[in-house]
Amino acid sequence: MTPHDAFPIASLLPDIRRSLAEHPRLVLEAPPGAGKTTQVPLALLDAPWLDRRTIVMLEPRRVAARAAAQFMAKQLGEAVGETVGYRIRFENRISAKTRIEVVTEGILTRMLQDDPMLETVGAVLFDECHERHLAGDLGLALALDVQAGLRDDLRIVAMSATLDGDRLAKVLDAPRLSSAGRSFPVRIAHFAARRDEALEHQVKRAVEHALAGHPGDVLVFLPGQREIGKVQALLADLAAAAAVDVLALHGELPVEQQSRVLQPAEDGRRRVVLATNVAESSVTLPGVRVVIDSGLAREPRYDPNSGFSRLDVVSIAQSSADQRAGRAGRVAEGWAYRLWPESQRLEPQRRPEIAQVELASLALELAAWGSDALRFIDAPPTGAMGAARDLLQRLGALDAGRAITPLGRRMLAIGTHPRLAAMLLSTDDDVETALACDVAALLEARDPLRATPGSGRSDALAARWQALAAFRGGRTPAEASRSSLQAIDAAAAQWRRRLRCTAKPPASVPAHALGDLLAHAFPDRIGHRHGSDVRRYPLANGRMAQLFDDSALIGEPWIVACDLRFEAKDAKVLRAAPVDEVRLRRDFPTRFSDRDEVRWDDGRRALVAERVQRFDGIVLDARPAGRVDPAQAAQALTDAVRTLGLDALPWRESLTQWRARVRCLCAWMPELALPDLADDALLASLDAWLKPAFAGKTRLDALSEDDLGDALKSGIDWSLRQRIDALAPTRIVVPSGMERKIEYAYDAAIDAPQPPVLAVKLQELFGLADTPHVADGRVAVVLHLLSPGGKPLQITRDLRSFWERTYPEVKKEMKGRYPKHPWPDDPWSATATHRAKPRGT
Structure with missing residues (x-):
């Protein structure tokens, strides 16, 4: 058992306990390796204010949630599920004895929605707040609302290694504590790419360099599973020749493989771990002395022009780069190689998901909560929230007044995106429900089909399902990934258990069966063949979509698209299924009109x-x-x-x-x-x-x-x-007795009024000492003083100053040019006129 004082955060634990005894909220900053994830919950177990209630700690990633619970349980000399347990999607390891629950983001949201009082919970800890996932931001906002309105004794702790602690402390109105970390110096170098070199080849060179020049294990950060697979294939020969283990680490791996990566090699062999940003925080990889950082991550992005979300490979923030590099200095002096130019500047902090993803799930959660007046770190964008609520109305989750419907509450209980929930609840037929579980698993997973030379990938969802059906029959198609199909089959089984569906998935289905279900998930993307172009499909949301020339769907009267790529003219259909019009009329009768x-x-x-x-x-x-x-x-x-x-x-x-x-x-x-x-x-x-x-x-x-x-x-x-x-007023009477026009203007570019303008001949203002005002004397008129010929002489908002300082010069210049007009020495007492001097004067 590792003692508490073996961690750098140990010296801060008394301050953390003291702060939470005096104040219900706390912002805790602690660098990687400080021990905040595993030591803070244990240190709070005997706090008097906890009163034997549970501590719930939110951990954004499943890998980290399992690892944190296992480490804390080991410290207590217990098995997971006793004092310390965890709950993640499709997996529950808690018992009546559990007092520390490590949960993932969606689980916490469900807990808050199902029991806002949280009577058995004394503290909620939000680990890795800097990751700014949508579900994490929502969970924090809901917990703050519970604390403010129902449970003033509930403790809330926001913890992170790289957050903007000062800003967060102000948002939460909370004290802020900072811990020292435990790290050794890390030397940072930029490993330049060669001309036109693909990322996987640059990574291979960097790994070879690291293994040859430095001791210890190597941790490589890559955007996603696809890139990990490419690099793993390139390193196969190196692994065999150098007796090096090349291991993958990402959220889709089976638990056993994840556990293997998180344990040191028993035989002392060196390891190269190819990881997504799951390895950035909260999990410890023993033995790592070198980090190779691609500087990339695959993150969700929302395109407000198209209304579609997609996973994009994007540059990481500087805070993430620093945290990744720090992984090399956990056990000894380390090295970090960055695969981007030293001249490239990164954003300081990671952008919150709430600002760049589709928000239907958030809008449904807020509708169920009954209020959107919550204290978010960053408020959800108005436009994205409007689009999300429009979608929820199409799905039947919100009524015309945007209140949650009974169907919406059932969708929320499913625990997935509202689109998938609507589809899973669209049928009472057991066999169709089993098929819907297959479709949900296919939509949530990465594409199981590989691109084939010369023909690419099929755009038919049916091709994916048929590959799944073949896999279940003992045959994996050549163009499909067996491991992907295995994961999809397991996910579909989980969905059937969740829905208490006892029917087996069918071995074959009619051509329209998938689309008839999919239409309930994507009612806005149902398309009807264009009258003059068989590749174009007007969509139910008013947009236009287009099939590729080699599409398997050309000629279908009705389709529903589950994957679209927005382009300047028409969206491109990447994946879709045909729909039966008879079924459409049965399931969506109110959408048809004449x-x-x-x-x-x-x-x-x-x-x-x-x-x-x-x-x-x-x-x-x-x-x-x-x-x-x-x-x-x-x-x-x-x-x-x-x-x-x-x-x-x-x-x-x-x-x-x-x-x-x-x-x-x-x-x-x-x-x-x-x-x-x-x-x-x-x-x-x-x-x-x-x-x-x-x-x-x-x-x-x-x-x-x-x-x-x-x-x-x-x-x-x-x-x-x-x-x-x-x-x-539109006109004003000047001293000459004439009415002159006032011009008003509002500058929309700067959203501000411009001063009103009065253009008038100078002679008409003789005898007037002060500038006229409008708006009850609040705003001075800008005077455009004109010559007798109507040409501009001076612009002023201070007439008195003009008479005193500028008029003598103007008079000197104008008197010779306009001798027939009066140019008195004393304009204060002269008679104003709009005419020339009478003849003979």
């Missing part, structure tokens, strides 16, 4: 009335209809403006000025509570202010300037309009 519609035809600049048959956003048939319905016409014209923009309306100068005056007064005098007349606000509220003005009209140009003015001003009552005219 009704008269009126739309704006931009080419003809007119409304078109049609009898339209639709499936969701797909037009199946459209034929000319009769007379245009007035209500539909008003809506169609309003929608046309929404598409064409506000410039399509008949703005006259006086109305443009009125709008600018209102916008300026909004900024100058917010207490007036005037409506927002910015472009975005007007476009968002077209139905409220513009649509009534189109009543009885069938053409866009039938809207007159007066109609537009009445519509724009409709939200402001008469008395407030009078105040606008008084506070921001």
Whole structure:
């Protein structure tokens, strides 16, 4: 058993206990090797405030969760599942005796949703907060909400090696403690790639260099399983010749293989461990003296233009690079080789997933929680949350008011992405449920098919399922990976157990069977063949998708796409399945419609009335209809403006000025509570202010300037309009007795009003000492002082200063040029005029 004081964090443990006795939250910073993951939970077990309740520690990765629980149990001289246990997806190692539960992120969220009081839990520890996974951020936000509203005695600890501790401490309103680490010096070098050299070959050279020049084991960080496989194949000969073990470490490995990597080699052989960023933190790899870092990771990214998420290979953050390098200095002096140019600059910190992934799961969790007013480290983006809620409505998880439905609650209990949950719950037939479990396992897994020379990969989901069915029958197709199919088969079995499905998966299915289920997961990506191009498919979400020339799906009337790649024109269908229209009409009857519609035809600049048959956003048939319905016409014209923009309306100068005056007064005098007349606000509220003005009209140009003015001003009552005219007058009487125009402007680029401008001949202001003001004296008018010929002489907001300092020079220059106009020595007392001097004077 390893004593507590063998770890650098030991000296800080009394401070941690003391802080949590006095304050319910704590931010703990401790570098890799300090022992925070395994020593802090054990140190808190006998805390008086815990009162024999459970400590729950969130560990983002399954490998790390198992390893942490096993290490703590070993320290106590027990087996996992006694005092210390763990819960991860499809695996539960806890008992009635368990007081420290190490859980992964999704498990913690379920615990909070199922029992917000957490009556048996005294503390929740969030390890590796810097990884900023979506589920981890949500779990922290939910725990903070529970603490604030239900359990003020609940302790929350946020722990990490590389987080922005000061910022997080401010967000949590928590004390911050920092621990020293245990590390030896690590020499860092950049191992340059050769010209046009693939990553796997650069890694091979770096590994050979490390084995030849340094002692100890080598840890190689690679983006994902695919790259690990390539490097492993290249190192096969080296491993045999040099008696070196080449081992993989990633989240998809069986437990036994993961455990082998985390243990030292019994025979003393050197090891090369090829790992994803699972090895960045929380797990200890004994014997590592050299780190080779590709500087890459495979992370989810969300494209807001397409609405699709995908895993991209991206450059890591500097904080991750530092943490990876530190792995070489855990047992002795080490070396870190970075496979990117020294001149390349990395982002300081990892970007949070909440800012770059699809948010349907988060939106469903918040709907179930009943509030989205939570304390997130970074708030979810508004646009992504709107798109997520739209999807959940399509899936039936949210109602029209965006409240969670009974189906939505059942989907949440499934514990997977809402798309897959909707599919798994879409049928009551046991055999279909077993097939749905297969489809879910296929969608969650990496593609089991390899690309074949000359033909690439099939885009048919059916080809994957048929390979799975063949594997179950004892035959693995040549183009398929046996290990991948084995993992998919195991995952499908887990899903059947989860759903209590006793039926065996079928050995064969009709052509449309997969697509009929998949349509419930991707109702927005159901597509119908284009009338003039058999490769193009309008989708239910209004987008367009296209098959590849060699697609196995060409000719199918209906498809559903589960994998799309966004491109500038059409999305490319990477994987899909055919759908039976009869089944679509049975499962989605409300999505089919047959009704008269009126739309704006931009080419003809007119409304078109049609009898339209639709499936969701797909037009199946459209034929000319009769007379245009007035209500539909008003809506169609309003929608046309929404598409064409506000410039399509008949703005006259006086109305443009009125709008600018209102916008300026909004900024100058917010207490007036005037409506927002910015472009975005007007476009968002077209139905409220513009649509009534189109009543009885069938053409866009039938809207007159007066109609537009009445519509724009409709939200402001008469008395407030009078105040606008008084506070921001369009004209002002100058000392000459003439009325002169004031121009107003609002700069949308900087979202700020510009000073009002009064252009007036200098002679008309004789006798006026101070600059005129508007907005109840708050805003000075900018005076554009003009010559008798109307040319600019001076621009000023300080008339008094102009008369005192600048006027004598202007008078000297202008008197000879305009001798017929007055240029008095004393402009303060001179009579203002808009005319030349009378003859003879």
